[in-house]
Amino acid sequence: MARTVICLRYFLLAYVILLGISGIIVCVGSGVFIYQLKEYSPLTPEGVCGPAILLLVAGLVTCLIGWCGWHVMELTRRIQIICFSLTLAALATVESGTGIWALIKHEEIDTLRTAALETIFAQAITDEKAIWDRMQIRLQCCGIDGPSDYRVTDSVPWSCCDTTSQSDPTTTAAAACTKMYSRGCLHPVTNRTKSIFLHIFLLALCSVLVQVCGVISACFFARGIKEGAERRRQEILQNGQPTVTAKTNQPSSDTEIDSRLVFKPPRPSRTKT
Template sequence: MARSFTWLRYFLLCCVILLVFTFLLALITFAEISTGIWALIKHQKIEELPLMDAKKAFSLATTDNKKIWDRMQSRLGCCGLHGKTDYADSQGPPWSCFKVASTEDSQDPDTIYKVGCLFSAISHTRSVLLNVFLTALGSVLLQICFLIAAACYLKAVRKKKEKRKQEILETARSAKDSDADNQTLKSKTLRSF
């Protein structure tokens, strides 16, 4: 009898752990679905800055935020806000507008980036948001597979519990029947003496 209680405690512990796992996995899946939907909506709604804000931001490219603009232009492979013509008022495009970093004396016009940074930044942002969406989608599909596997495992454990319960009942019945048979046999044996 003590053995069946040990098995029952083990079974209940497994069920509790499995239920906690399933709940946490469902919570994480919900968070990832929300993140994926948010990224997809933002990907579709991303728009350009209003022209005045974009021009204001670019005006800082030649003064206060020159290092930031140089880093952005060299990393995104772009020049100016809409192209190299944005630098027409200044002393020409900076080194970061060229495909190969070179000295000011040898800046070849053929190696200058033709695309403006506004387009490149929007394209890069859309790409990142699309990657976030696809990662969330892939993760959700994987977690759904884990949830299905956990549900199948829980079902198998319940079936095994029922089968074990039936075995215990059959063993108890057969033991009771064999005890009754033994009692009958003993009483017959005693009467014969």
């Protein structure tokens, strides 16, 4: 049993390193998702970054728990192992809710902001023109439903020009645009946003699985510590070793009990020469 506890301890030491790495991965992935959602903000609903932001915070907390877990495993006290497992379980619950929230956003993205498309497009030619230009170049689209949306203006922006069909795209600004992107940006943005929400869900799911493994391992470790302490007490009492003297204050943990049950062998008598 002692070897099992030692193996679990070293396993958990390796696990907290993996937990910290997973927290870093979650933070980086969430940051990328937030950046991508900000790029598509003209055609996405308000609060669309909520799941990604919550997952980013959970990733930072995961890194902190991994750092604290490393010091907890060095002490091997049962109460601290239990607190570590409870904290991991709470974090796994939060990230599970984040994944469910991302799935709900994934299903609601089609029905949001459909009545405000004219107001949204009005900002495309004024305040948010730079954002629209980047989005149209990246997604190879034009307007909301197509180039016809720019009929209210005198010209179509160069970001709608299809430079892939030209022999020298660098001369586009000095020449006439012979071909424009025919599709609008609404459907590509919707599909990209849905894809991001699915990736948020998968990232949260993987992080939850890692945390559940840690909770199970920590519970077995705490159980092994308890059983080992009880077995040592029974062995000491059965072998006729001195018992612990009664004290008014009770021990606070199994570790303190074990330290009081240590039997010191008698010193050998000195013979006179």
